[in-house]
Amino acid sequence: MDKELEHSFVEQLEQHQNIVHKVCRLYTNNQEAHNDLFQEITIQLWKAFPKFRGDSKFSTWMYRVGLNTAITLYRKSKRRINTSEIETVQFKLKAEPYDDTEEQQLKLLYQAVHQLNDIEKALVFLYLEDKDYREISETLGISEVNARVKMNRVKTKLKTILNP
Amino acid sequence: MDELELLKKDWKKEDANFPKVSYNEIYKMILKKSSSIVKWIFVISLLEFVFWTLIAFTFKDSKGMKDFNELDTNYIMIPLTIIGYAVLAYFFYLFFKNYRTISATDNAKVLMENILKTRRTVKNYVAFNLIFLVIGSVAGLYIQFDQNPQIVSMAHKAAADGNLFVFYARIILITSVFLVGAIAILLFFYWLIYGILLKRLNRNYKELKKLEV
Numbered sequence: 001m002d003k004e005l006e007h008s009f010v011e012q013l014e015q016h017q018n019i020v021h022k023v024c025r026l027y028t029n030n031q032e033a034h035n036d037l038f039q040e041i042t043i044q045l046w047k048a049f050p051k052f053r054g055d056s057k058f059s060t061w062m063y064r065v066g067l068n069t070a071i072t073l074y075r076k077s078k079r080r081i082n083t084s085e086i087e088t089v090q091f092k093l094k095a096e097p098y099d100d101t102e103e104q105q106l107k108l109l110y111q112a113v114h115q116l117n118d119i120e121k122a123l124v125f126l127y128l129e130d131k132d133y134r135e136i137s138e139t140l141g142i143s144e145v146n147a148r149v150k151m152n153r154v155k156t157k158l159k160t161i162l163n164p
Numbered sequence: 165m166d167e168l169e170l171l172k173k174d175w176k177k178e179d180a181n182f183p184k185v186s187y188n189e190i191y192k193m194i195l196k197k198s199s200s201i202v203k204w205i206f207v208i209s210l211l212e213f214v215f216w217t218l219i220a221f222t223f224k225d226s227k228g229m230k231d232f233n234e235l236d237t238n239y240i241m242i243p244l245t246i247i248g249y250a251v252l253a254y255f256f257y258l259f260f261k262n263y264r265t266i267s268a269t270d271n272a273k274v275l276m277e278n279i280l281k282t283r284r285t286v287k288n289y290v291a292f293n294l295i296f297l298v299i300g301s302v303a304g305l306y307i308q309f310d311q312n313p314q315i316v317s318m319a320h321k322a323a324a325d326g327n328l329f330v331f332y333a334r335i336i337l338i339t340s341v342f343l344v345g346a347i348a349i350l351l352f353f354y355w356l357i358y359g360i361l362l363k364r365l366n367r368n369y370k371e372l373k374k375l376e377v
Contacts, residue, residue, distance in 0.1 A: 010190045017190070021182040022175075038185070039193050046194040048268045065268045068275050071368050073200035073268065075361070102170070109171050118364070119371040122272070127168060128175045141273025146375045158167050 009049050012058045013042065019059060020045075022129070023066040026121050027074075029114060036076060041069045064139050067125065071118045112161040120154045127151060201361055202266055202279060208357060209259060209286040213252070216293050220248065232304065235311040240303045248296065255289040276369045283362065290354065294347055301343055305336070 013020075020041050024034040045065050052061055113124055119140070126136045137147040197203075223229050233241070262282040268275065308315050309332070322331035
């Protein structure tokens with residue numbers, strides 16, 4: 001029975017692993033930290049798997065556990081952006097005023113998103129994953145109205161970071 | 165174009181850039197131990213329970229306590245001991261009950277609340293022990309003043325010299341300084357351990373709470 005459970009879990013996770021990678025992409029800033037968070041999310045998913053009843057999709061359930069791990073459960077400080085990196089980002093923003101090329105813009109955007117706090121990152125993540133406000137509010141435990149308000153604030157904050 | 169829309173467009177393409185973790189690698193990961201804060205809180209909490217139980221036993225067998233027990237102390241010590249163990253059992257039960265409700269599948273806010281609740285249980289237990297320590301010290305002091313032949317004779321001598329107030333004040337002051345010092349050291353360690361452990365959780369919880377106002 002246990003072997004069956006293990007097999008079913010590993011197979012599904014292997015198939016949907018990009019969700020975990022994407023959480024790591026937003027919450028970490030180097031490969032080592034990425035791998036470390038990936039592993040912790042995998043462990044938390046596995047621990048929670050016996051309670052997964054299949055009444056929601058495996059992938060939907062993964063969003064919740066993945067974000068919970070990144071925001072609340074995970075405990076390694078090295079993954080956080082240190083101040084020197086933030087300084088470099090700000091320096092770059094000042095030195096290179098808004099570049100029109102898309103690639104440059106994207107690079108700055110990713111850097112800006114990394115400067116958001118954990119909750120704001122979660123909103124951005126769910127937004128990027130095309131989740132509606134109902135699902136965002138259910139995942140974070142806030143009301144739909146507040147999710148909307150906060151999302152608008154995040155957009156404004158990103159604009160401010162990008163155009164200081 | 166909206167910044168996030170631009171990001172979203174690129175985000176969908178990201179899939180191809182991630183390293184592919186194989187079936188076997190995932191399998192190996194699920195055999196590893198978690199290093200989540202819940203595990204740390206669990207371990208530290210158990211250590212706190214052990215710490216206070218050990219303190220009780222160490223004091224019980226110390227020479228000072230043996231001398232103390234030769235005095236007539238049962239009327240105070242027996243109720244205090246019973247209360248101490250009953251409260252330990254109660255907090256232990258609460259702690260496990262709260263711990264079991266922590267689930268990574270809850271929404272972020274409920275998860276944080278459940279972790280904080282578990283932590284609060286242990287905090288209350290520690291607060292209880294500190295209060296218990298103060299009550300125990302006051303009771304101990306009272307018995308010593310009342311029954312310890314050495315102290316009683318010293319008190320008589322001090323009374324004869326007209327220094328009774330200074331004599332009592334000195335003993336009470338020394339005991340108080342010792343107690344305050346011990347409590348301060350303990351509180352400092354809790355502040356340090358939980359401060360580090362729960363810094364991010366508290367920050368994120370506040371951020372979520374702020375959204376509700």
